[in-house]
Amino acid sequence: MIKAVSLFSGGLDSILATKIIMDQGIEVIAVNFIHPFANNKKMKEKQNYARSMSQKMGIELVEIELKENFLNILQNPKYDFGKNLNPCIDCKILMITQAYQVMKEKKASFLVTGEVLSQRPKSQFLWGLNIIDRDSHLKGFILRPLSAKLLQETIPEQKGWVNRDKLFNFSGRIRGPQFDLAQKMGITDYPAPAGGCLLTDPIFARRVHDLLIHNELTMENIELLKLGRYFRLTSQFKLIVGRNEKDNSALFNHAKPKDYIFTPSHSKGPTGLGLGVIDSSTEQLASGIIAYYSSPDVEPLYIKIQHQSFPSPKMVQPIPLSLDQIEKYRIENFPIQFTRQNTQKTPQK
Ligand code: SF4
Incomplete structure (x- = not known):
């Protein structure tokens, strides 16, 4: 049986992407990242949701904590920051490369993400997705089921493991198509779309900036920032x-x-x-x-x-x-x- 590893934040897009691939008869292993800059309350909610949802879906969940490896990219992100201090492209590359380790361990054949083309600036623009694929050295092995029809065909599609006709062409910030799809799939219980990454918060970003410019960026100091x-x-x-x-x-x-x-x-x-x-x-x-x-x-x-x-x-x-x-x-x-x-x-x- 073909296996895939899915980046599973517990948000609706990641649930849909995982379900679309499961419905094509592929075994999916979910990977959930615990991020040092997650808003603790929202992080716990999403983490609990990822746990209960993976149980309901009957899939294995692997949790990975990002720590110093994330701090390294924050100190000097190759692709700069977003609007605040969020190095999203570098962060995505890190998550994908970590998920690739799970893919190798579990002998899975490709990765799945819930990313939607142009839903967010930079990291979800076409050039951002291309950079993520290239720098993670997984070009062709990252399938984004929600936007796949707008993207180049991936290896799982070329090899016939995944039927491209059953994938989607969602793009942009409008969430209606995802809500409709969730309803069709009988997914009614999902968390409200909300951020949760404190690096996107302009106030918190200034606290992090202070740590950065004073060379005080440690996991312990980050907890104190909260x-x-x-x-x-x-x-x-x-x-x-x-x-x-x-x-x-x-x-x-x-x-x-x-x-x-x-x-x-x-x-x-x-x-x-x-x-x-x-x-x-x-x-x-x-x-x-x-x-x-x-x-x-x-x-x-x-x-x-x-x-x-x-x-x-x-x-x-x-x-x-x-x-x-x-x-x-x-x-x-x-x-x-x-x-x-x-x-x-x-x-x-
Ligand atoms: S918002 Fe935060 S967690 Fe999400 S990709 Fe950007 S840096 Fe990473």
Whole structure:
């Protein structure tokens, strides 16, 4: 029996693509990627959905976590970023090459994706798809059932494993044809089309940009980006300020001995996690930011700073700061600028 490996995000397009191929009598193994920049809530929903849907469809599901291999491409994507900090073409090439490993292990003959021609800029434009095929070295072995009739015939079609007449010619952002097809196939239970990749979020992208330009891109720092308000006080020091109790306890629990913890003394207010090298003026500034978000129960307000090098917590009386002064240090207010040499603004076809 011919086998195929399908990139299975749990979204409707990937379900349809998988089902179209299964309906042609081909055994499909689904591959689901867990992405370091997935919005945790949406990622869990989609992941759970991929699990339950693969069970319902009676197919094997292989989960692959992208980690440092994704961070490597984010540091210098060959095909640049999308609208924000999303290196989609490079990301797709990475996913396809990872799925190819599964294809080899499972002795499958080709790959299936739910991509729709021109549904998204760059990575789903024709030249983007061609680059993905070429750079993954799988030209002819990647079948996109939803748009296949608009694309060059692939090897599974040429060899007669897949009947091209039963494939589709969907293109663009309109989702109606997919919804109609889902109804015809009896697929009624699928997640709402929604992003979930934080690199496409302009606010979050600026946080990631800060890590990139300060050479701080690690899996651990990425998880921290999902918490609190972010301030870059100097090139060597940043402060994360909790927005609520959940953030505060997560920041407190995350602190390593080398990190600084800022809390208002005898007052309600946020926890601040300070990372990097600090001097006395930066201590004042960080304390001022914590004070701004605190509600003093006693006057004057002191900010307590804890660090392994202090024999006992240090008490700092902060100089009051205005919102305008604070906003100057907010990472989200810094523009994204790159001067990488290796990035091609216009992908080569
Ligand atoms: S949106 Fe994010 S996960 Fe999707 S292809 Fe682009 S970089 Fe990858």
